[in-house]
Amino acid sequence: MAPTTExxxxxxxxxxxxxxxxxHGPAKATVVDVARALGVSHGSVYRHFRTKAALREAVTKRWLDRTSGELSGIVATEGDPEARLRDWLGALFAAKRRKAGDDxxxxxxxxxxxxxxxxxxxEHITDLTAQLARIIEAGVESGCFAGTTDAEKTARAVFDATGRFHDPRYAREWEEPGIEADFAAVLDLVVRGLRP
Incomplete structure (x- = not known):
């Protein structure tokens, strides 16, 4: 094992x-393999992540956080809440498709x-639905969306209604012909349902 300078x-x-x-895939990848790739002892890796499970959880969280980070910029923008909702859901679909198709x-x-x-x-789903709730609240405040007593519940319903376009269980469908038209139809239906 060559010593690392970084x-x-x-x-x-x-x-x-x-x-x-x-x-190596998840079944064969070990902490020793990670340490070898870094040129350190596996004990050095364990000083940062106490168990293999903790390391796997952290790498999964990092992967999921990339999507949340992309979407948070849309939430923070000013402007038409309906357009922001469409942009956010479109960006979520695009991010998930990219992850499935590129690698x-x-x-x-x-x-x-x-x-x-x-x-x-x-935690990832909670973060995403909280982002959606902020867009929905802005829409209610502006009169773009019908009043709701529970923006988080509405956000969860929107998230669930669009699941086919971001839940990884549907990844095989994301490259099928007509998927963009299906997404547009569901998005239009969701937006119409939110309007006053």
Missing amino acids: TLTAERILEATEEVLRR PELFATYMVLTGETGTAVG
Whole structure:
């Protein structure tokens, strides 16, 4: 094992873990493989992540946070809430399609990891629905959307109604002919349902 000259950080470990997962898959990737890729001992990795499960949870959270980060910029913008809602849902669909299509091996790996993680997926969904709720609240305040007593409940309903276009279980459908038209039809229906 060649000594490393860079400081070992959690971020470097997560980057290396992603590469190891891409190369070996979740069933065969080990902490020793990650350490070897970094040129350090596996004990050095364990100083940052106490268990293999903690490392896998962190790499999954990092992967999911990339999508949340992309979408948060849309939430923060000013302007027409209906347009922001359309943009946000479109960006979510595009981000998920990109992940599935650009790196199918890693996407398949993350499908396994998200199934075994403790809290990362639930926290991700909570963050996404909170983002949606902020857009819906802005729409209610502006009169663009009908008044609601519970924006979070409405946001969850919108999230669930559009699940075919962001839930990884539907990834095989995302490249089928007509999927964009299907998405547009569902999006129009959702937006009409929110209008006063």
